[in-house]
Amino acid sequence: MSSVASHFVRRQEREDGLGTNDKAVPFNKQDFQSLRDDCLRRKTLFCDPSFPAEPKSLGYNELGRYSPKTRGVEWKRPTELTKDPQFIVEGAKRTDICQGALGDCWLLAAIASLTLDTEILARVVPQDQSFQDGYAGIFHFQFWQYGEWVDVVVDDRLPIRDGELMFVHSAERTEFWTALLEKAYAKVNGCYEALTGGSSIEGFEDFTGGIAESYELSKAPPYLYNLTKKALKLGSLLGCSIDITSAYDTEAKTAMNLVKGHAYSITAAEEVHVLGSSVQLVRIRNPWGQVEWRGAWSDDSGEWNQVRPEEKAKLDYSADDGEFWMSFSDFKVHFSRLDICNLTPDTLSSEDVNRWSHCQFDGTWRVGSTAGGCRNNPATFCSNPQFFIKLEDVDDDPHDGEDGCTFLVGLMQKDTRREKMLGRDLNTIGFSIYQVPAEYKGRSNVHLGPDVLLRQKATAMSSTFSNVREMCDRFKLPPGEYVIVPSTFEPHRKGSFILRVFSEKHAPTSPMEEELSADVEEHDVSEGEVDPHFKQLFMKVAGNDSEISAFELQQILTKVTSQRTDVKSDGFNLETCRQIIAVFDKNGTGKLGLVEFHTLWLKMQKYLDVFKKFDSDSSGTMSSHEMRGALAEAGFQLNSDVLQVIVENYANAQYAIDFDSFVGCLVRLEMLFKMFKTLDKNNTGKIELDILQWLCLALH
Secondary structure: OHHHHHHHHHHHHHHOOOOEOOEOEEHHHOOHHHHHHHHHHHOOOOOOOOOOOOHHHHOOOOOOOOOHHHOOOEEEOHHHHOOOOEOOOOOOOHHHOEOOOOOOHHHHHHHHHHOOOHHHHHHHOOOOOOOOOOOOOEEEEEEEEOOEEEEEEEEOOEEEEOOEEOOOEOOOOOEOHHHHHHHHHHHHHOOOHHHOOOOHHHHHHHHHOOEEEEEEHHHOOOOHHHHHHHHHHOOOEEEEEOOOOOHHHOOOEOOOOOEOOOOEEEEEEEEEEEOOEEEEEEEEEOOOOOOOOOOOOOOOOHHHHHOOHHHHHHHOOOOOOOEEEEEHHHHHHHOOEEEEEEOOHHHOOOOOOOOOEEEEEEEEEOOOOOOOOOOOOOOOHHHOOOEEEEEOOOOOOOOOOOOOEEEEEEEEEOOHHHHHHOOOOOOOEEEEEEEOOHHHOOOOOOOOOHHHHOOOOOOEEOOOOEOOOEEEEEEEEOOEEEEEEEEEOOOOOOEEEEEEEEEOOOOOEEEOOOOOEEOOOOOOOOHHHOOHHHHHHHHHHHOOOOOEOHHHHHHHHHHHHHOOOOOOOOOOOHHHHHHHHHHHOOOOOOOEOHHHHHHHHHHHHHHHHHHHHHOOOOOOOEEHHHHHHHHHHOOEEOOHHHHHHHHHHHOOOOOEEOHHHHHHHHHHHHHHHHHHHHHOOOOOOOOOOOHHHHHHHHHO
């Protein structure tokens, strides 16, 4: 129960803005300011208990406790390594990032991209830190992690081997911002070794909160140049690189002076006119400076002589700064990959760029309720979470020349590096997009079932299902209403995810969840309307007091269900029978009289009909995935949060629900809805309880 309460508290905190960049969540509940103040007051240097200077912080395998790679490791503070340590020396730059004995070049490429944008850098690396003013051995950094910004504190004890920093370091030996940034990122992911292997777009996203796309240039779509121009107008970060075939290729130069395995950034895209025709150009920056492309359109190459003077002046085509122009056709030949990180609106302060519309949602795949797997699993597919999106306005200046509404969908599974560290495989994830049928248009307060989703083809889908951190794809669809269904490939795979939608125009997006309601049929009968034969049977089982107690009801229901072959039951427990009496006891005696028992019997017949209808394989039990439909048939509209609690409390280890559990669930729901309605006197949808009322109701 406490986990349910915690879930609602976290949801409220998110609604209050906690987790935004302006209000980052203290990672591990460690507040930088209070920890630093405490250390300064006590005149001690901070030692981080949650990421200690111990072998477990290094790694678990190659960098594990007994690995030869970690033999002789010491942990030292910068003040022990140099007389005058500095946090940042003369601004952050590419030479601050020298790789150490860790395979995290993907991360370092992302850090290098940070140095190109001082505004984004200042979000990740708070600038008011130093080894002089207010130094207490503690530093902090901010990362976007699975839907929220976290503020991560670290002490400045760094792993040293043979007198040198083991991991990333600066060419300037007195500078330590990159080493401390890497340590904070290792802490978030569990240890240093967890950072081994990855893609720079993962770092792009964790440093910006943006959503990243990647294009293989050998398979570039025909509209990629226009897409590049549009991305630059939207303030996106664009990076490109040349693949390497072996470690020997790393930072090797090609014949045209391009560096393999090295992160470049794209800073502009313009067209120039030569001999009456236009040439598409891109401007590329090498963070190294000076090492530049030598081919066509490079600095002072002959092609510039054919360009009109006013165009040449506008493009600033000749400067020995590591920035150079090349034709887009050459770019596709000489580079291997283009990465685009589209930024959230709050990342961009400039008024000169357009902005994406942005929505994000937390979600879970829970075994037994919402882990339905892909469409190959028709019995469970529709149990997956669903998200509504309404596309209203078509793009301005479409990059591919076709009318429609452009949007990006990113499905990211949480805590992937920590899962990897624990030896767990990632889920294979993807998503499908369906058009909302006319009868459901304008409604996000429904959950589409098999009668809708399995009777139409998907309008669009993720490019594949894959066991990656994030599956991201770009779509263009006509205006309309759609539902996005994220799923694992196989059913019954638990996991947590973030679904993000970036759209060029505003596109209302929300979870598709039923509104909570109950429409329970009441049977108002008088004693005279009770069948004489039923009355005779009642008097036989009720005994001398002509009323049925919880103990007697338990015996009756257990006996009746045990004689049936079409439903399975392990007997009604006493608690369920007490709840049944609480619902149907109108006169407050704590027992059921004739009319009350007759009302119950009519309700039990309806429960049985619903149960058999949704026992699709006639096994005598109902799959937990069929509970949503069965509850709706019985008059209860419930969302995924409530369904998950029901599955946890009423399903067995095989996620099947027998008849007595089904009845117990329906009775409990009816009682809870009646309680709420009684207490919600003004029909506001909210009630307020004092501690006495809460305890009495909870224990009822």
